[in-house]
Amino acid sequence: MSKRSFFSGAPLSALCVLSAILFLLTIGAAGAAVHAEEGVRASGFLVKKEKRTTVVSTEYGEISAARATDNINGSYLLHFFTLDPNSLFLPVVLHADMVFYVHTGSGKLSWTEEDELRTTDLIRGDVYRLEEGSVFFLQSNLETTETERQKLRIHAIFTDPNNALHEPITGPYSSIRDMVLGFDSKVLQAAFNVPAEVIDEILNGTKPPAIIHGVTKTKKSTSSWEVETRFVRALLRGNVYNYNIFETNKKKKKSSVKLFNLFKESKDFENCNGWSTTVTRKKLSALKGSNIGLFMVNLTTGSMMGPHWNPTATEVAVVLQGRGMVRVVCASVSNETECKNRRFEVEEGDVFVVPRFHPMAQMAFNNGTLVFMGFSSSAKRNHPQYLAGQASVFRTLDRDVLALAFDVSNTTLDQLVGPQKESVILGCVSCAEEELRIVEEEREKERERKEEEAKEREKERKREEEEAAKKEEEERQKREEEEAAAAAKKKKEEEERKRQEEEEERQREEEEAAAAAKKKEEEEEARREEEAEAVAKKKEEEERKREEEEAKRKEEEEAARREEEERERQEEKEEEAKRREEEEAREREQEQEEEEAREKRKREKAREREEEERREDEEERRRHQEEEAKRREEEEQGGGGQSEGERAAEEERRREEEAQREEQEQREREREEEGGDEWRAVSF
Numbered sequence: 001m002s003k004r005s006f007f008s009g010a011p012l013s014a015l016c017v018l019s020a021i022l023f024l025l026t027i028g029a030a031g032a033a034v035h036a037e038e039g040v041r042a043s044g045f046l047v048k049k050e051k052r053t054t055v056v057s058t059e060y061g062e063i064s065a066a067r068a069t070d071n072i073n074g075s076y077l078l079h080f081f082t083l084d085p086n087s088l089f090l091p092v093v094l095h096a097d098m099v100f101y102v103h104t105g106s107g108k109l110s111w112t113e114e115d116e117l118r119t120t121d122l123i124r125g126d127v128y129r130l131e132e133g134s135v136f137f138l139q140s141n142l143e144t145t146e147t148e149r150q151k152l153r154i155h156a157i158f159t160d161p162n163n164a165l166h167e168p169i170t171g172p173y174s175s176i177r178d179m180v181l182g183f184d185s186k187v188l189q190a191a192f193n194v195p196a197e198v199i200d201e202i203l204n205g206t207k208p209p210a211i212i213h214g215v216t217k218t219k220k221s222t223s224s225w226e227v228e229t230r231f232v233r234a235l236l237r238g239n240v241y242n243y244n245i246f247e248t249n250k251k252k253k254k255s256s257v258k259l260f261n262l263f264k265e266s267k268d269f270e271n272c273n274g275w276s277t278t279v280t281r282k283k284l285s286a287l288k289g290s291n292i293g294l295f296m297v298n299l300t301t302g303s304m305m306g307p308h309w310n311p312t313a314t315e316v317a318v319v320l321q322g323r324g325m326v327r328v329v330c331a332s333v334s335n336e337t338e339c340k341n342r343r344f345e346v347e348e349g350d351v352f353v354v355p356r357f358h359p360m361a362q363m364a365f366n367n368g369t370l371v372f373m374g375f376s377s378s379a380k381r382n383h384p385q386y387l388a389g390q391a392s393v394f395r396t397l398d399r400d401v402l403a404l405a406f407d408v409s410n411t412t413l414d415q416l417v418g419p420q421k422e423s424v425i426l427g428c429v430s431c432a433e434e435e436l437r438i439v440e441e442e443r444e445k446e447r448e449r450k451e452e453e454a455k456e457r458e459k460e461r462k463r464e465e466e467e468a469a470k471k472e473e474e475e476r477q478k479r480e481e482e483e484a485a486a487a488a489k490k491k492k493e494e495e496e497r498k499r500q501e502e503e504e505e506r507q508r509e510e511e512e513a514a515a516a517a518k519k520k521e522e523e524e525e526a527r528r529e530e531e532a533e534a535v536a537k538k539k540e541e542e543e544r545k546r547e548e549e550e551a552k553r554k555e556e557e558e559a560a561r562r563e564e565e566e567r568e569r570q571e572e573k574e575e576e577a578k579r580r581e582e583e584e585a586r587e588r589e590q591e592q593e594e595e596e597a598r599e600k601r602k603r604e605k606a607r608e609r610e611e612e613e614r615r616e617d618e619e620e621r622r623r624h625q626e627e628e629a630k631r632r633e634e635e636e637q638g639g640g641g642q643s644e645g646e647r648a649a650e651e652e653r654r655r656e657e658e659a660q661r662e663e664q665e666q667r668e669r670e671r672e673e674e675g676g677d678e679w680r681a682v683s684f
Contacts (some may be wrong), residue, residue: 044068044069044071045068045069045070045328045342045352045353046068046326046344046346046350046351046352046353047066047067047068047350047351047352048349048350049347049348049350051066052064052065052066052080052349053065053066055079056209056210056211058210058211060083060084060087060088060211060212061081061082061083061084061087061089061140061151061211062082062211063079063080063081063082063210064079064080065077065078065079065080066078066080066351068316068351068352068353069353070314070353070354070355071339071355073314073355076316076353077157077158077172078156078157078158078316078351079155079156079158079172080153080154080155081152081154082151082152082153083105083107083138083139083140083151083152083153084140084151085105085141085149085150085152086139086140086141086142086213086214087140087152087211087213087214088138088139088140088211088212088213088214089137089138089139089210089211090137090175090176090177090208090210090211090212091135091136091137091176091177092135092136092137092173092175092176092210093133093134093174093179094131094133094134094135094136094158094173095132095158095171095172096132096158096159096160096173097131097132097158097159097160097290097292098129098134098136098156098158098172098173099127099128099129099156099157099159099287099290099294100127100128100129100130100154100155100156100157101125101126101127101154101155101156101318101373102122102123102125102127102153102154103153103154103155103320104124104150104151104152105124105140105141105150105152105153106121106122106124106140106141106150106152107121107122107138107140107141107152108120108121108138108139109121109128109136109137109138110138110139111130111134111135111136111137112134112135112136113131113134118257120257120258120259122138122152122154122259123261125261125262125264126259126260126261126262127259127260127261127262127279127294128257128259128260128284128286129284129286129287129290129292131289135176138152139214140214142214155318155373157292157316157375158172158173159290159291159292159375175210177207177208181202185199185200185203188203260279260283260284262277262279262294262296265277265283271422271424271425272300272427273299273300273303273422273425273426274297274298274299274300274303274305274369274425275297275298275425276296276297276424277295277296278293278294278295278376278382279293279294279295280293281293291377292375292376292378293313293375293376293377293378293382294373294374294376295315295373295374295375295376296371296372296374297362297371297372297373297425298369298370299324299362299363299364299369299370300364300369301364301365301366301367301368301369302366302427302428302430302431302432303363303425303426303427303428304362304363304364304425304426304427304428304431304432305360305361305362305363305424305425306386306387306388306389306391306423306425306426307327307329307361307386307387307388308359308360308361308384308385308386308387309331309356309357309358309359309360309384309385309387310354310357310376310378310384310385311356311357311382311383311384311385312356312377312378312382312383313356313376313377313378313382314353314354314355314356314376314377315353315354315375315376316351316352316353316375317351317352317353317354317372317373317374317375318349318350318351318372318374319348319349319352319370319372320348320373321348321369321370321371322347322348322364322365322368322369322370322371323345323346323347323348323365323368323370324346324363324364324365324370324432325343325344325345325346325362325363325365325432325435325436325439326343326344326345326346326352326354326360326361326362326363327341327342327343327360327361327362327363327435328341328342328343328354328358328359328360329341329359329360330342330358331357331358331359343438344439345436345439346370356377359387363428363431363435364432365432365433365436366432366433386423386424388417388420388426389420389422389423389424389426390421391423391424392417392420392423394416394417395417399413399414610668610672613665613668617665624654624657628654631650
């Protein structure tokens with residue numbers, strides 16, 4: 001069984017059937033998306049190289065990301081691919097258009113386009129656009145320079161085709177392996193029409209990192225990474241261990257595509273101060289259908305890209321070489337809080353954004369060149385508007401109107417516009433240094449301002465501490481004064497209390513003396529009263545004895561009279577009680593006779609009701625027995641026409657009716673017993 005290498009030149013199976021697998025990929029995309037941009041925070045107009053976020057890092061390469069923003073339309077996501085020589089970036093499915101620039105090294109790019117697998121060689125300076133929905137992978141070449149092996153470095157921006165440079169909300173791309181292997185083996189076996197062992201070998205493989213060591217033509221290995229690599233190769237080219245995944249009568253060969261190279265093509269502008277070039281859809285047909293363009297600027301030492309603005313494009317640039325200064329002017333007066341003039345230093349690897357309608361100038365230092373490339377939000381001819389030089393927009397405007405706009409004379413305006421004989425890229429010795437000096441001064445001022453604010457905060461803190469200490473001292477003094485006043489008040493209260501106690505003691509002694517004298521007088525008066533009382537008591541005792549004797553005599557007479565009256569009343573009561581007892585006895589006998597008669601009638605009615613119910617029950621049982629006999633007779637005559645289930649149901653129904661009758665009889669008996677109990681209770 002032959003096993004061809006990843007980039008072997010075997011004929012390409014017809015990829016028109018690729019839509020079948022891409023349909024599966026599309027279904028699985030939502031769950032398998034490689035959200036490589038998660039955690040990449042927007043960093044404003046400038047993103048320093050060291051501020052990039054690493055999203056992939058393996059032994060054979062890495063991918064870092066930067067998200068810049070213009071604070072107007074949103075953020076822009078860039079990925080920086082770095083592949084060591086002879087390394088492979090495994091296939092992914094693009095969720096967005098990817099426009100890229102090859103910074104260093106060389107390699108090979110393979111991607112799907114409609115029903116074809118396209119491949120092309122990559123070298124430094126190449127630019128191209130891959131459309132959303134494409135499956136692509138990269139392989140770096142094993143090439144060397146005089147000093148070192150060259151890594152393949154690619155700068156790419158991911159854009160929403162309907163939203164200029166802005167990134168898609170679904171993330172830039174998804175791992176094709178995760179998307180395919182997200183389905184179970186049964187679905188994959190049916191979809192690819194291959195034996196189960198082929199799918200099992202794929203599913204059981206170890207998940208490789210996004211960047212692995214490249215697969216050579218001569219290398220023979222059975223590692224899980226190579227098994228998956230062969231599977232992906234077959235997915236894109238139509239063969240897995242001689243099993244054709246896509247089989248059609250029409251065969252198509254892979255086709256090569258010529259890319260646009262920024263270094264090989266002629267420059268749009270060039271002079272002694274540097275050169276610049278742009279890539280539009282006219283130069284690169286792959287940009288058709290998108291709103292993305294590319295540009296590159298090379299500034300020699302001590303030169304600058306003249307002040308200008310872009311009327312139709314926002315620029316997202318990456319510094320490729322050297323260092324320089326960028327000045328961006330806010331032309332809007334509507335929002336001074338968000339829109340501010342900016343100047344910043346840039347160096348290799350930094351990303352900076354300049355929104356449309358914002359005048360800008362890029363400057364190189366006197367000791368080196370500044371080279372940067374970038375992406376613009378317009379693939380059409382942008383026509384930058386320059387403020388100075390031979391290409392200045394001021395040369396096309398009416399001088400009188402322009403002079404009025406600047407509030408100067410025409411002579412002064414001619415002195416402003418006329419002297420500069422160069423255009424676009426201008427000489428500007430020490431301009432970058434001056435900008436850097438201003439930046440450093442601003443930084444120093446900002447540092448001094450922060451230090452001053454810190455000092456002010458420290459002063460404020462000390463003042464607050466002093467005020468707090470002063471307030472605390474005042475409160476302490478106040479507390480001491482209050483405590484002294486409280487002590488004095490307490491002492492005064494204590495003296496007053498003692499004085500009151502002494503006064504009370506003196507009053508108590510006087511009262512006791514007065515009480516003693518009064519008591520002596522009272523005792524003398526009491527003695528005199530006792531003597532008088534004794535004489536009166538003796539008289540009263542004699543009178544009392546006389547009255548008692550008289551009262552005793554009267555009581556004896558009254559008692560005799562009451563006894564006689566009581567005896568007469570008792571005799572009358574006995575006679576009356578006897579008479580009432582006789583009447584009550586006659587009434588009880590009469591009521592008992594009436595109650596017995598009522599109970600007798602009630603028992604007779606109950607017996608009649610019970611007898612009637614028994615007759616009805618007997619009639620009902622007899623009727624049921626006749627029906628049962630008739631049913632059995634019919635069953636015997638009909639040869640068992642009724643099923644066993646029906647007979648069981650009929651039997652169950654009869655048992656339920658019998659249970660209901662018994663329950664009804666029980667309730668009737670209980671009611672009768674309750675009626676008898678009530679009668680007995682009434683009779684007692």
